[in-house]
Amino acid sequence: MTEALLEIANLSKRFREDHDMAARLAARMGMGHEPATVHAVDDVSFSVAPGEVVGLVGESGSGKSTIGRMIAGLLPPTHGTIRFEGADITTRNRAETTAAALQIQMIFQDPMSSLNPRMRVRDIISEAPVYHGIITQSQAREFVAQMLERVGLEPTAGDRYPHQFSGGQRQRIVIARALAVSPQFLICDESVAALDVSIQAQVLNLFMRLRRELGLAYLFISHDLGVVEHISDRVVILYLGRVVEIAPTDALFSDARHPYTQALLAEVPRLSFEKRRFEPIKGEIPSPMNPPPGCHFHTRCPFAGPRCSREVPRLRQDGPRAVACHLEDGGVA
């Protein structure tokens, strides 16, 4: 494999409950309790090669968005490293961090909440490249027209405001803004989840065209396995902050190893021509405040044995795949 574009190693993020005044007072008088800690991300490692699309899949509380935010530099990690083009972006100085931040852009789920409703589209797109000296103010008009054309909008759309566009078009504006600083890496956090099916297909096609034209790499964060299967080269499956399985897309969808992945794949609604019976896995996703010991999934796993509640399974590498399950590593007894 070629040099990784992005490499995250042993990445962890803990959120601690903030004590209010009463709790601080109680703590000072010796009656306090330990602030609750959430292990949102727990020792996660994976890498993304240049031009690769990696899908990051998980349900609520799996930490998928937190990982995206840490890579984009919006949250500092509690532990672990994030290397981009070989350099650790969590410890570098300010100038270098800025340079890396330009290389990594993020696209969120709701375009309306990431666009300033009072700014014209032209200013939204040209603000960052002008600030960072990529273009001058006088070049802005032409530059914006180019960017808009690249994402499939009218070059004249720059004169209008975000509310004058439909949801799909707004998402294209967000993508144009991200592309304006010539990034190498896009983090898409549920970027098509809020769009209608027919519009979602248009935006997914746009992502794939940009990948071909610009050689972009993506971290595609989604709960929608259909979308992830379509767009990703490799898939990372998360459960309660930990990686349970990493595999090339074809291998994962044809032969999932981890019981959680198997359950997810069995339950993803697919177009079927017959009514079918749903056979769901039992139980709720446990609270990340108080995750089960050992393997987080053992409370819902049909194959769980005594070892699963005792010992955290290791993520074992096996060729291009990796899985964290005792079944693959000596049994559950």
Added chain:
Amino acid sequence: MTAVLQVENLKTHFFTRAGVVPAVDGVSFSVNRGEVMGLVGESGSGKTVTGFSIMGMVDKPGRIVGGRILYQGRDLANLREREWQAIRGRHIAMIFQDPMMTLNPVLKISTQMIEAVQAHVHISKQAARERCLATLARVGIPSPAERMDAYPHQFSGGMRQRVAIAIALLHDPEVIVADEPTTALDVTIQAQILAEVQKLAEGSGTALIWITHDLSVVSSLADNIAVMYAGRVVEQGRAATVLRHPAHPYTHGLIESIPSRNKRGVDLAQIPGMTPPLLDLPQGCAFRPRCPNATDACRADQPPREMPTGQMARCIHPMRESEVAQ
């Protein structure tokens, strides 16, 4: 089989300052006992307004301006609010996408449920409580007796949706209208809810109208499907027929743009353009500007016609068998 609920040429329009918005414009369908009817459409197609019309919950500036909603031979379209109150919740109930829309955040689950029981039947509080417990157990809430006196925020999203479903079931209604009830839920929780709903529809004979944008969910659940576009049903029929032999180019486009139907790495089949604004609909077939088969003849209004494969579609240039990829 007799239809429990029959919607005939329903028209619900909104009278806004900018003009009349024909949100629902001539929708007809019927649901039978124990059957699931999937009402599929994208944003602005009128699927939710159709559901609200059936529930008598269309607010100003909207109004039902035409058509009939026949429930047990009675037309509901022109009922007064008082008459509605006797039906809504008891004979026809609704489940929303967001359970917090059903639940009052500052009241205990028990308070809300007992109120819902006593609103329609005169029984003691204790008897009402018993009924609530039984219903909560039916939708798969573990230890309902303990959970019943908790507040909505103490439940997870999936459990809240179960409570909302339980409230809808309290009076064993003949019809349940479910508006995107699993859209906000995680995949594994969604499957649990779908399994519960499937059991309920089969066990109690409740007719279910399942409103969704997600063809995949409805394909494994529904007996019949109606696909809506810009306020009209463009295609309806047995679910297997509509999905296997889509006749309307819009249905065909929707099915083809589902990612898992496509080869990985190859561009998704996409429908060009976007839904037209309801205030400014194209003349004739509203899908015309986006349709690959459109001709000048499409400028005239298309009545629903029967297709060779058995379903109804509003289209004079339906997809031919050869064009429908399997």
